[in-house]
Structures are given as structure tokens and as C-alpha cells.
Amino acid sequence: xxxxxxxxxxxxxxxxxxAAEKRLVLNGIDLAVERGSFxxxxxxxxxxxxxxxxxxxxLFLPLxxxxxxxxxxxAAEETIYELxxxxxxxxxxxxNQIIASLVEEDVAFGPxxxxxxxxEIVRRVDxxxxxxxxxxxxxxxxxxLSGGQKQRVAIAGVLAMRPECVVLDEPTAxxxxxxxxxxxxxxxxxxxxxxxxxxxxxxxxxEAARADRxxxxxxxxxxxxxxxxxxxxxxxxxxxxxxxxxxxxxxxxALRRRGADVGELPLTEEECADRIARWLETEKERx
Amino acid sequence: MLKNIxxxxxxxxxxxxxxxxxxxxxxxTALFIAMVFCAKTPAGYGLxxxxxxxxxxxxxxxxxxxxxxxxxxxxxxVFTAVLNVFFTKGETVLFSWRFLTVSREGIVFxxxxxxxxxxxxxxxxxxxxxxxxxxxxxxxxxxxxxxKKLRFPVHELAxxxxxxxxxxxxxxxxxxxxxxxxxxxxxxxxxxxxFRRVKSFIPxxxxxxxxxxxxxxxxxxxxxxxxxxxxxxxxxxxxMRSAARDWVALGAAAALTAGVVVLRIFGL
Numbered sequence: 001x002x003x004x005x006x007x008x009x010x011x012x013x014x015x016x017x018x019a020a021e022k023r024l025v026l027n028g029i030d031l032a033v034e035r036g037s038f039x040x041x042x043x044x045x046x047x048x049x050x051x052x053x054x055x056x057x058x059l060f061l062p063l064x065x066x067x068x069x070x071x072x073x074x075a076a077e078e079t080i081y082e083l084x085x086x087x088x089x090x091x092x093x094x095x096n097q098i099i100a101s102l103v104e105e106d107v108a109f110g111p112x113x114x115x116x117x118x119x120e121i122v123r124r125v126d127x128x129x130x131x132x133x134x135x136x137x138x139x140x141x142x143x144x145l146s147g148g149q150k151q152r153v154a155i156a157g158v159l160a161m162r163p164e165c166v167v168l169d170e171p172t173a174x175x176x177x178x179x180x181x182x183x184x185x186x187x188x189x190x191x192x193x194x195x196x197x198x199x200x201x202x203x204x205x206x207e208a209a210r211a212d213r214x215x216x217x218x219x220x221x222x223x224x225x226x227x228x229x230x231x232x233x234x235x236x237x238x239x240x241x242x243x244x245x246x247x248x249x250x251x252x253x254a255l256r257r258r259g260a261d262v263g264e265l266p267l268t269e270e271e272c273a274d275r276i277a278r279w280l281e282t283e284k285e286r287x
Numbered sequence: 288m289l290k291n292i293x294x295x296x297x298x299x300x301x302x303x304x305x306x307x308x309x310x311x312x313x314x315x316t317a318l319f320i321a322m323v324f325c326a327k328t329p330a331g332y333g334l335x336x337x338x339x340x341x342x343x344x345x346x347x348x349x350x351x352x353x354x355x356x357x358x359x360x361x362x363x364x365v366f367t368a369v370l371n372v373f374f375t376k377g378e379t380v381l382f383s384w385r386f387l388t389v390s391r392e393g394i395v396f397x398x399x400x401x402x403x404x405x406x407x408x409x410x411x412x413x414x415x416x417x418x419x420x421x422x423x424x425x426x427x428x429x430x431x432x433x434x435k436k437l438r439f440p441v442h443e444l445a446x447x448x449x450x451x452x453x454x455x456x457x458x459x460x461x462x463x464x465x466x467x468x469x470x471x472x473x474x475x476x477x478x479x480x481x482f483r484r485v486k487s488f489i490p491x492x493x494x495x496x497x498x499x500x501x502x503x504x505x506x507x508x509x510x511x512x513x514x515x516x517x518x519x520x521x522x523x524x525x526x527m528r529s530a531a532r533d534w535v536a537l538g539a540a541a542a543l544t545a546g547v548v549v550l551r552i553f554g555l
Contacts, residue, residue, distance in 0.1 A: 059508060059511060059512060081516065084511075084512055084513070085514060088513075089509075091505065091508070091509055093502075093505060095457055095502070096501075096502045096505035096509065097506065097509035098453070099450065099453065099509070099510060099513075100421070100449070101419075101420060101452055104524070105421065105524060105525065108525075109510075109513055109515075110513040111524075112522050112523060112524055113513060113515045113516065113521055114514055115520045115521060115522050116522055117522060118523065118524065118526065121524045122524070125524065141456070142453070143460070157513065158513075161513065161514070
């Protein structure tokens with residue numbers, strides 16, 4: 001295994017150093033994210049998932065333990081900007097992360113900060129905008145865009161820094177359903193195109209189902225970790241940490257309780273429909 | 288209510304005025320202001336008016352909008368006119384009643400003051416009407432960059448300005464939203480005397496400020512994530528290039544200013 005992100009016994013608290021009794025938001029997290037993988041981090045509000053995300057590019061520094069990006073300690077001051085280039089971050093509120101008054105200018109913001117020569121910035125902006133399908137709206141003002149489009153601009157802004165990993169902190173929480181699809185499709189496409197490592201912080205089960213690994217946090221600890229099929233079908237364990245399994249899983253379980261054998265639990269609506277259709281076929285044959 | 292703020296708004300276009308380099312336009316505006324304060328004679332004012340009419344006509348900005356920007360300072364204009372008419376001491380008294388006297392000089396002075404104000408407002412709004420705020424910020428940063436040597440935070444101020452500009456529409460939208468929310472719960476922003484109306488804005492301003500601070504915090508985090516570390520070592524995506532027309536415009540404006548000064552000296 002070749003981890004790009006690694007946390008070792010990571011602890012964190014918002015109470016500062018001198019607080020006598022610290023309430024730990026992160027309480028001993030050991031996690032390694034493999035290069036090129038797509039990891040979804042699930043968790044209830046206050047489970048520490050956003051706090052964890054902010055450790056991956058050195059926005060927060062560990063209280064105890066350590067975080068490594070490509071083997072570099074995030075606490076090392078001299079490499080912090082290189083680290084932030086490698087690990088791009090997309091935040092929840094699309095309005096509060098767009099800095100410039102024009103789409104293309106905003107995409108250029110990262111490379112400008114890195115001191116990339118102008119011709120190269122132009123090339124990167126063109127490429128990043130094309131990758132997220134925003135070329136036509138490049139000279140628009142960001143406040144005229146939809147939520148999904150704004151998030152795509154934010155992703156383009158990260159891409160223009162040529163990152164190796166993208167951490168998305170609930171990027172769809174403030175979007176309508178079509179914007180949500182839009183953003184996730186973009187993320188998945190880019191992952192395939194550039195071989196990016198993707199860490200998606202979310203509380204939508206259907207989004208987590210698209211990942212190839214799901215990590216569930218609760219009270220600052222990793223409580224479940226596995227493939228989506230392992231984690232998302234574990235209804236009881238999810239319920240114990242205040243999460244509901246994806247609705248296709250719950251539907252299939254309800255059917256099962258009523259005596260319909262739909263086979264392996266489905267994760268997506270499509271899968272669920274297939275299982276039900278197959279079961280109806282077999283029922284018809286039996287009659 | 289908040290949609291009709293036009294002062295300081297940009298109208299995209301492709302006219303000569305639009306295409307003049309923002310740095311030059313800034314200098315032109317400074318020259319224009321100097322011109323307005325130098326003018327003293329009808330011929331001088333006529334020259335400035337002609338220049339302004341040319342600029343407005345060229346920019347293709349509907350005159351209606353320009354009148355609208357004047358309407359917002361109408362009270363100020365009227366106030367200036369009235370004060371100057373009544374309180375300028377002059378020799379040729381036309382009318383007198385108790386402590387109020389109207390003299391010929393007073394009227395002339397009032398008219399010239401009003402003209403100056405109108406010229407200044409129209410002239411400076413032509414700058415913001417025809418220059419995108421981003422280019423304007425860039426121009427300010429470029430023109431003031433020599434001050435960096437005196438450790439004056441030119442880049443930081445320009446960055447702050449561009450962020451402020453970026454967030455104006457966002458905050459206006461938010462204000463509208465909060466107002467609707469308050470109205471739906473019975474808040475009244477439109478009736479009552481001035482004091483009451485001002486007071487009714489407090490429940491509007493508090494949530495607006497709270498959210499603005501939260502936005503600022505999140506924006507700072509996002510900027511940090513994208514490796515922002517001040518102006519040092521930063522490259523620019525957009526570069527400003529001056530063309531021949533910029534120098535021609537500057538020359539023309541300088542000549543015009545000289546003309547106004549000459550008219551003043553000769554008292555024409």
C-alpha cells in the first residue's frame with residue numbers, strides 16, 4: 001500500500017492548549033488513504049469529519065499524533081505551501097470560497113499564489129475550466145452561477161494547482177439535487193482522468209455509495225471502515241452512530257422481512273430496481 | 288428596493304471609453320477633476336460639458352441611468368444651490384427680504400457650484416460605469432505600486448477592495464433575504480418617522496454582520512488552502528497593456544485641461 005494521506009493517533013481539540021479538561025474532537029485517528037483511491041468519510045454532525053478534513057492540508061495542526069501527506073509532516077512550516085498545492089480543498093459553502101469577481105480569475109488564483117508564470121497559468125486555467133465543463137461561463141461573475149456551477153468553479157480552482165489529492169468537505173450540502181449530481185459526476189470523472197485521490201466528506205449515504213472505501217467517524221474515532229457494501233449495509237452499526245443506511249438497503253431489508261428474497265442488499269436505486277425485478281421474475285415462474 | 292442602486296456599477300460595453308486602459312482612465316479621471324476645479328468661466332464649463340457629452344455619447348450608456356445616479360444626490364445639489372444663492376454676499380442685489388438677499392453674484396456662484404457637482408458626479412461615475420471593478424482595482428494597485436517601497440500595503444488594500452467588490456452582490460442578495468424573512472414575521476421597514484425606520488434596520492444589520500464575519504472567516508480559510516500568502520512572489524493572470532489609443536486619450540485630456548486653464552487665466 002502506498003498511502004498519500006496518513007494520520008497517526010491524531011487528536012485535536014478546539015479548547016486550546018491550556019484548557020484543563022479538553023474535549024477532544026478527534027480522539028486517536030489512525031487512517032491511511034491510498035493513492036488514487038476514492039474514500040468517503042461519513043459521520044453525524046459533530047463527529048469530527050470536517051475537523052479531520054482540515055488536517056489533511058495543514059489548516060489545523062494536530063494536538064497529538066501526526067498527519068503525513070506523501071510522507072511529509074503537515075506540522076513542518078517550510079513545506080506547508082507545497083502541501084497545500086498537493087492537497088486541494090473544496091468547502092461546503094460555494095459562495096465563501098470564490099475569491100475573484102470572474103470565473104476564470106478565480107481559477108487562476110491558486111496558480112497566481114504559487115508564482116506560476118503567466119503563460120502557464122493561462123494554459124492551466126483553460127484546461128481546468130474545460131475539465132469541469134465551465135469554459136463557456138469563464139467570463140461570468142460567480143454570483144450569477146448556480147450552486148453546482150460554483151462548486152465546479154471551486155474544483156477547477158483546485159485543479160489548476162495540479163494537486164495529487166482533492167479533499168471535498170461536504171461540497172453538496174448546500175446544493176439542490178441536480179447540482180449535487182453535477183458535482184459528484186465531475187469529481188468522479190476527474191478522478192478517472194487525472195488519477196486523483198479523492199476524499200469526500202459527506203453525510204449523504206448515496207454519495208458514499210459511489211466511493212471505493214467508506215470510513216465512518218463517531219465522537220472523534222473511526223468506528224467503521226470498509227467497502228461501501230460492507231459499511232453501508234451494516235444497518236445496526238450505522239444506527240448506533242446516528243446514521244441511516246441508504247434507502248435502497250432499507251427497502252430491500254423491509255422486503256426481506258415480508259418474505260421477499262431479493263438476494264444481496266443493493267446500494268443504489270438502480271441496483272435495487274434490478275433485484276426487485278429479478279425477484280418478480282422468479283415469483284412469476286414459480287406461480 | 289436594493290436592486291436599484293446604480294452608483295458605482297459597471298455596464299459592460301465595447302466603446303472607445305470602455306477600451307481605454309484602466310490605469311489611463313484613472314489618470315484621466317484625476318485630470319478631469321482638476322479640470323472641473325480649474326474652470327471658472329462659461330467657456331470653461333462649456334468645454335467640460337462638451338467633453339462629458341462626448342464621453343457619455345461614446346460609452347452608449349443610457350443617459351437615463353446617469354440622471355438616476357444624479358437623482359440620488361438631488362437633495363445635496365438643491366441644498367448647495369439654495370445656500371449659495373441666499374448666502375453669497377454680492378454687489379448687485381436683485382432681491383432682499385429680512386436676512387435673505389439674492390445677488391447676481393450669488394446666482395452665478397450657485398450655478399457654477401451645481402455645475403461642478405454635476406460634472407464631478409457624472410465624470411467619476413463614467414469611470415465606474417465603463418471600467419470593470421476588477422480592472423479598476425488592478426489599476427489602483429499598478430498606479431500605487433511605487434508606494435510599496437515605503438512599506439505601504441498596496442497589494443493588501445487592492446486585494447481587500449477586490450474581495451469587497453466580489454461580495455457586494457452576495458451581501459445585497461443576503462440583505463434582501465433577511466429583509467423578506469423579517470417582513471414575513473411582521474417587521475415594518477417602510478413606515479414611521481426617520482427614527483423608527485432607522486431603528487427597524489437594527490434587526491437587519493445584526494444578522495447581516497454576523498454572517499459577513501462568518502463569510503470572512505471561511506473565505507480566509509479558502510484563501511489559505513489555495514496557498515495565498517500576500518503579494519510577494521505572486522504572478523498575475525491578467526496583465527495590463529497600454530495601447531496607442533490610451534496615450535492619445537491622455538494627450539487629448541491634457542490638452543483639454545490646458546485649454547480650461549488658459550480660459551481661466553484670460554478670464555474668457
